Amino acid sequence: GAVVSQHPSRVICKSGTSVKIECRSLDFQATTMFWYRQFPKKSLMLMATSNEGSKATYEQGVEKDKFLINHASLTLSTLTVTSAHPEDSSFYICSARGDRGYEQYFGPGTRLTVT
Amino acid sequence: AQSVTQLDSHVSVSEGTPVLLRCNYSSSYSPSLFWYVQHPNKGLQLLLKYTSAATLVKGINGFEAEFKKSETSFHLTKPSAHMSDAAEYFCVVSETGTGRRALTFGSGTRLQVQP
Numbered sequence: 001g002a003v004v005s006q007h008p009s010r011v012i013c014k015s016g017t018s019v020k021i022e023c024r025s026l027d028f029q030a031t032t033m034f035w036y037r038q039f040p041k042k043s044l045m046l047m048a049t050s051n052e053g054s055k056a057t058y059e060q061g062v063e064k065d066k067f068l069i070n071h072a073s074l075t076l077s078t079l080t081v082t083s084a085h086p087e088d089s090s091f092y093i094c095s096a097r098g099d100r101g102y103e104q105y106f107g108p109g110t111r112l113t114v115t
Numbered sequence: 116a117q118s119v120t121q122l123d124s125h126v127s128v129s130e131g132t133p134v135l136l137r138c139n140y141s142s143s144y145s146p147s148l149f150w151y152v153q154h155p156n157k158g159l160q161l162l163l164k165y166t167s168a169a170t171l172v173k174g175i176n177g178f179e180a181e182f183k184k185s186e187t188s189f190h191l192t193k194p195s196a197h198m199s200d201a202a203e204y205f206c207v208v209s210e211t212g213t214g215r216r217a218l219t220f221g222s223g224t225r226l227q228v229q230p
Contacts, residue, residue, distance in 0.1 A: 043205060043220045044205070
């Protein structure tokens with residue numbers, strides 16, 4: 001149980017375009033979802049926390065207008081990178097947590113490359 | 116505030132020898148502590164977690180970690196390394212005393228296993 005999927009697993013886009021990444025909890029209801037960014041050979045940095053049906057809470061330094069997060073249902077959250085630039089290239093990982101307990105379950109990640 | 120320090124960015128061992136990955140933490144509240152493993156271009160897999168129960172925690176794949184409050188440490192060990200253990204390992208802290216329970220990741224330790 002507690003499986004989280006991400007789609008796509010890998011995406012290449014041109015500079016200036018927008019990219020949407022989906023995060024789904026497959027077998028539980030995720031009241032809270034988290035989006036992380038991982039630079040090459042670096043640790044994970046929390047970008048934002050989203051609760052179903054409410055606005056996401058962004059970490060300091062993360063542009064909310066650039067990284068749009070929607071958590072419209074208990075099983076789906078989306079991260080849209082708007083007007084992507086090469087510096088947005090990274091590995092984006094989501095995690096999900098149910099309404100019981102504290103453990104986060106991580107998705108497999110999405111590698112974004114902006115050319 | 117909470118933080119995690121992984122003392123070694125890179126550890127190399129021979130197959131069949133013990134593994135020690137060091138982690139020190141800082142937390143204002145009673146912490147929950149985790150070790151995650153990440154294989155190349157993959158998501159995160161939970162190895163084990165400490166949540167104020169037994170201080171010696173056993174995880175998957177023969178890993179275990181001991182919570183030492185006096186030393187603020189949570190080192191990860193395994194008696195005998197296997198080639199498949201080669202990966203990136205992250206020590207993670209979550210403050211249980213706060214509602215948000217966000218995870219803070221250490222910088223990671225890359226484990227290399229020599230044949």
